[in-house]
Structures are given as C-alpha cells and as structure tokens.
Amino acid sequence: MYFHGTTKINEKGHLEIGGIDTIDLAQQFGTPLYVYDVELIRKRARGFKKTFDKLNVPAQVAYASKAFSTVAMVQLAKEEGLSLDVVSGGELYTALCAEFPPEKIHFHGNNKSVEEINMALDANIGCFVVDNFYELDLLAELCAAKKVKANILIRVTPGIEAHTHDYILTGQEDSKFGFDLQNGQAETALKQGMKSEWLNVLGIHCHIGSQIFETTGFILAAQKIFEKLAQWRDEHQYNPQVLNLGGGFGIRYTNEDEPLEPHQYVEKIIAEVKTQADIFKMTMPEIWIEPGRSLVGDAGTTLYKIGSRKEVPNVRNYLAVDGGMSDNIRPSLYQAKYEAVLANRPLEQAEETVSIAGKCCESGDMLIWDLPLPKTTNQDLLAVFCTGAYGYSMANNYNRIPRPPVVFVENGEATLVVKRESYQDLVRLDLPLNSSVKI
Template identity: 45%
Template sequence: MNKMKQTNNYMFAGYDTVELAKKYGTPLYVLSEESIRSRCKEISTDFLGKYENSKAVYASKAFLTMTMCKIIESEGLGLDVVSGGELYTAIKAGFPMDRIMFHGNNKSYDELEMAINNEVGRIVVDHIDELYFIEEIGARMDKTVKILIRVAPGVEGHTHKYITTGQKDSKFGIPLDKVTIDEAVSKAIASKHIELMGFHFHIGSNLFENDSYVAAVKTIMNLYKRLKDDFNFVAKELNTGGGFGIYYTEKDCVKPLKYFTDAIMKAIYDCCQELDLDMPGVIIEPGRWIVGEAGITLYTVGAVKEIPGIRTYASVDGGLPDNPRPALYSAEYKAVVANKYGLKPDRLATIAGRCCETGDILIWDLEVPEIKRGDILAVLSTGAYNYSMANNYNRIPRPAVLLLSKDGEKVIVERETYEDLLRKEVVPF
C-alpha cells in the first residue's frame, strides 16, 4: 500500500495518484470509500437523527455497482433505482428490497413485474397508465403494492436546462392540474392491490439554493390539504428528491446538507400547522451529493498541440467515452497535473479527449504548469455520472474502477478489454 508517502505528487484519500496510474493504468476511476461513508454519516447526523420518521435513499443512477450497494446498505440508507438493470444489481448484491424506491418515467411491464415480485419498498408512479399495470400485476401475484405518485410541481431549479426536472412541462411526473391528479388519486385509492402512500417531486440536479425546494413543498402540501378535503385521503409520506449541489469549480457555492434539509423540514412543518395536516414521513434522495466529490479520474497526457497565439491542446487517453457530461450539458471540472502538483500553474491548456468529435473537450483553458506527453492528469469530482454514463464510442473499452480505503486498494470493476467489446456480437454469415 502506497499511503502517506512523501511526494510532490497529487494525493487522493492518502494515496499517491501517480503511483496508482502506473499500477492500474489509465484512464482510471478512483473512489474514496471514506469520503462516501462520511457523507452517509452526515445524512445520519443532520437529517435522520434530527427528524423523526425520516428516510434517505441513495440515488443510484449517480454511481452503482454491487460494492456500492454494500456500502449504502451498511450505512443504513435505502436505494433509489430507475431501471431493471439497477434493480437487478441491487438484487444480486443482496440489498434489502424493502429499502428500495423504484423510479422511472417509462418502466416496462417486465420491470414492474420484477419490482413487485421482489417486493420493493415503493414504486414511484410516473404516469396514470402505470397504475393499470401495477393493479394487474398485483392482482395476479396477490400482492398489495405501496406507491408514491411523482408530480411536476411547476418549480424550476436553478441549473442547466438538461437537468431541470420539476418544471410544468417536464417529461417526469404527473402535471399538477386538478383533473389529471384527481384521476390518478381516484384510481390508486380505489384499487385493491395499490396502497397510495404519498407523493414525490424532484426539481433538478446540482442545485445550490433551497428556495426551489421550499416552493415545491408548499405546492405539494396544499395538494395534500385538498386531497384530504376532497377524498378524505391522508398522505403519509412526502419524497422531496435530491439534487443538492457539490463542488466542481470555484464558481460553485456549496452548502451543507442541512442548509437544504432544515429548510425543507421547516416548510413542511409550517404548512402542516397552517393547513391542519399531520406531519408526513419525509424522504430525501441524494446521489451526486454522496459520491460526486468522492471520485477522481486519472488520465495520461498524450499529444500536446500548440497553436501559437491561440490555444494549447493537451490530449488525454480518455474523454467522451468515460465522461460525456461536458459534451452533453457543458459540465465543468477542475483538474491538476498529478506528477507536477507542487509546481505553480503558469499557462493555459485545453484538455481534449481522444475521440473523433470536435466536442470531445473535458476542460477548456485549464491553468497548468508546463504539460508534456506522459504527464498524469487528475480530474476532480468525477464520482457521479461518469462511470454511470460511460460508453464504448470509437470502440474504446471502459476504465476500471478502484476503491481506496484505510484497508487498501480494491478493484471493484475490472477494466474492459477489446475482447469484451466483441463478446455479444454474432456474425450471421
């Protein structure tokens, strides 16, 4: 183990990143188990231990492996899944099914069968047709399915338009017009095989202000009041989603978890007092917030191309296939030249990926010391959505995932090989 070694190289979770790159190759995803667990413990202290009848479920779309399932289970959190593949991963990892929330705006019939057969804790219904599928499957399996209904509260989070999800015309959730909501609620409460527990909203990702959450809570609590008056229905739960922002660059004004959760809980409590409602159980769904800053990606610099008076490109051995977020919605990152960490940056370089796409740029105009072929670049805060979104564009194998802990280094996902790229192919002639 190469921890606590005296070096000028960039250290992450107590490990020399240059030595990790030499040992495991690049590109390489690296995660800090201690950082992940620290965030989980902050949730336990500042939310679960502070408020009665509260739950937290990890939004697994941010990063999911069987090892991650084991970590989340051991920290006492639940799991939010959005596909049959994510659910299957949780099943194979032995994750407690009653702690699973099954999301998705277009769940297939087979996925719903898998969820109901395995008795997941909640299915979050995204459209009215889904209620008919759940009723049919529940009747056939003689099961009562606990659900939440996802709604679009008409509140826009302050973030990139591609990761805003709570606006009125969102593809997610049921619109909050009276006719549509009443139809969904009527169907759910009339069903013999559905138990409507409450509602869910999610207003966007990587948010740094709590006002959108408070506005959404007020909207939903007024819905709870109307449903109590019109249907004599008392909602027992409210899932307020996740989306809490993390640090990517100096522009990000990061707040602690309690900045969001305290405001959410106060808004719910105040609404209950004002509207004469019982306090519902409250659920949050942090994903990126748990794992985002716990990860980095290591690359090796290859070609360095200088265009005099215009730009210097430093190309790395990864890019769009292992991190499509910059190309997808202009995500920004900070990075350091790991083997020259002690040197003062005195120039700019644009970090280019290796793919045949003009848009394959990881970072524009990064401040660096002199950068050369063979240098190791560490891109920070890549724990969320990088491995999850990784692909094989240009037939590039996906990187390995390395977990660092006090007990040592563990490869939790092996590096793909060229043979892996062909494994599913069939030549018909």
C-alpha cells in the same frame, strides 16, 4: 486549489487520495482510472442521515443510484443504512446482486416495462414511484395477476423550476416526468390509486431539478404540495404517510459553485414540512429524500495519462488524454465544467493555458477548456476532480474504447470494484456474419 475529502498533497509532492499516492494507483491499475474516496462518501451519507436522527424526524435517505451504480457502491449504501432509488431493471438487478434489502428499494422511471415491474414485484421491493397513467394501469394489472399489493408514491410536477441547467430540470410543468399538480392530473391519479384494491398510495413524490445550491425550490415545492394535500384531505380523506422531496443537492465542481452542506438542506426541508403540517393541521408525513450526486460526485477523481499536443499559434493549445467522452460525456452533453491538476506535479506553477481534449473521434470531445497547467510531457498524469457522478454511469464504448476500471480507496487501502474492460469484452456479444442465429 480546493481538495475534497481525503485528497491532499503527500510528502512526495504527489496527489494522494484515501491515503494512497495517485501515481501508485495509476501504475497498478492503469489509466484512465476512476478513483473513489470512500471516507468522503460515508461522510456525505451520514451528513444527511444524522440530521434527521438528531431532530427525531422519521425519514428515509435513499441513494439515487443512477449517479453511480455498481455492486460495491450499493453495498456501501447498505453499510451506511441508506435506502435505494433505482430507475431500471439493470439497477434493480445490481441492487439484488448486492443483497440490498428489497423493502428499502424505490423504483423510479417514466417508462417501466412489464418485465421490470414483474421483476420488482417478485423481489417484493418497498415502493414504486408512479410516473404516469399508463404505469398506474399496468402496475395494478400486474399486481392483480400476482395477487400482491404494491406501495406507490404519486410523482407530481409542482411547477417549480430549480436554478440549474435546462437539460436536467424535472419539476417544471413542461416535463416528461410525473403528474401535473396544477391541471388536475395528480388528483385524478390519486383517486385512481386509492380506488384500486392492488395499490396502496403511500404518499407523494416530486423532484425539482439537479445541482441545486439553495433551499428555496424545496420550500416552494413543499408549500405547493401541502396546499393540494389539504384539499385532498378534505375532499378525499387522504392523508399521506410519506412526502418525498427528491434530491438534486449540488456539489462544488469549480470555484463558481457554492453548495450547502447536507445538514443545511435537511434542516430547511424539515422546518418547512413542519410549518406546512402545522398551518394545515395535518399529521406530519415521513420525509424521504434522494441524494445521488451529492453523495458520490466530489468523491470521484479520474486519472488520465497525457498524450499528444497540438499548438495553434495565437489561438489555443490542445492537450490530449487517454480518455474523454467515453468515460465522461458530461462536458460534451451539457457543457459541464471541471477542475484538474497534474497528479505528479500539483504544486508546480502554471506556465500555460491548455484545453484538455479526449481521444474520441469527435471535435466535441473536450473535457476542460482553458486549464492553467505547468509545461507537460507524456509522462504526466492528469487528475480531474468531482467525476464521481454520471462519469462511470454514462460511460460508453464509442470508437470501441473499453470502459475504465473503478477503484475504491479508504484508509490506505485500494480495492478494485470494477475491472477494466478488455477488447475481448467489447466483442463478447458480437456474432459473425455467418452466425447460425437467424430471425
């Protein structure tokens, strides 16, 4: 049994996180419940930042907030001195509500709207990561209208495929993201950006995938980018201030996963950027990275109450919980795997193998296949580990199921940071058939 962060078995034989018994958390806040180990998030953030500081390398570590975006989480990122990666008006609005320093906000996305860009310009954010020619033209036009200049990074696809799931690959040539580095698109975008009086091309950005367990992909991406940077220096007199190598650093979901520690990724990235800068006799750019999952993924645990059981003789035993794809769609979306234990009886010997089903009206609503557990009753509590990234972010109201609350735990204290949705919340924006609002 492998536990992350402050998760452990307490003197009662119960699962404990952040110094608090998970049984007490479930009784106080109900289930399903997202529980975040704040100490572990801080540890992960410092693991990335301290390595840059120790090696005296100028850098920004930006939290990729798409992994888990709430006001409290953004405030925590601010406390840890992180920058922030947002990909929508909603994530930007959340950041501004959290009073996050706008100059440390980086705006991503492959289809930013006029409203979103104007919102970001009005907030005076740090930079836009420009994804396509449409955005390049639109951003320059909107900057001109406001008489303001925007910092940009040109997002490129270097043609590197990370060893990860096909659905979350982003650095290969066939991608909806970025300008292709090999076919001339990136160079054309660079020249267009440099020519505009309203844009400042701060540097280059790439992201090669997600849930990456080694550094080879980052090294190859840096090599390909520096080859082009040297060419652009000679042909266009362009020297980037920033090289953003993205995120995608993996975490341990199951014993099949073997991620590196944060400092190991950073050390290899720094070493390669230094090597490439020396090879091409270039000034070393500031290095930016964007950890998301690796900051919050293994810090999150979801608690469920066990409900119904279905036994199919000689085939499978199904055990249902009071959540499912409405609070964690990753298993249904791309067959993500998780580990779990009974929070109230984590040390008891497994007596059977069950498959954990969600309560949504979909046969594909399965959280975990073939999980060894003791014999269970409807008084038991299931704790599913490593749900901190893309659980709450992708939560939905399918079957009109309210989204769960979020609790931060640290040093024996629990703080409710997102309330549980009510049935009233579900219909709050609905209008009756005889509504006076007509189109």
